[in-house]
Amino acid sequence: MIYKLRAIFFRLCKSCSLQPIAYSLLIGCSLLTSCATQPPVVKLEKAPVLPLSINRYFAFRKETQFLNDPTTFRPSRSDAINFMRRSYMWPATTRIEQDAIRGCYLNFYWWNHGPREDVTIRLEYFQAGLGNEVLAQEINYPQMQGSRTSIFKVIGDDYLENGRVTSWRALLIVDGKIVGLTQSFLWK
16 A cells, blocks of 8 residues: 555656655655554453464564563663663652552564454453452454564552462454463463
8 A cells, every 4th residue: 555655656756856755745644544554452350261273373473571560570680671671660659659650561463364354352360369269351453464562551540459460361352262372381
């Protein structure tokens, strides 16, 4: 699609001196559309059990987990580590603001190489203070195809009252079936 827009811009500006400006506008518009925000995360009261139907078109590529709690940080001389810690705490200046963003951040990188589908990614997790109670959060992506990054946060009061995430699993759900999954080593 971006190539079609570029061709239209160049045809319109072929004989005039506005071609560099048109190209700059095109790049700016494409950058803005690629920076779309993530759909809202929905917390579930109870996560229903779903049938397993693994699909080769869906896969998790990578998972990262970051515990943003300065009380647990060991001193580091690495600029990269210190930058990452500060970036998660960035907008907070007061103690109340810092407590609101303190907690566990889980990032999942996944893809759909098949046809466009309505995909739901669900995070099921245990927290240290809740014992065997499974908590869940979901994000819905309508007509999703290609690569995606989903970010789940267990922060603020959820983290301060119930503790850190001890184990988790992430599910890709299409038409009420689990088509892809990944889990932490400690998941039961």
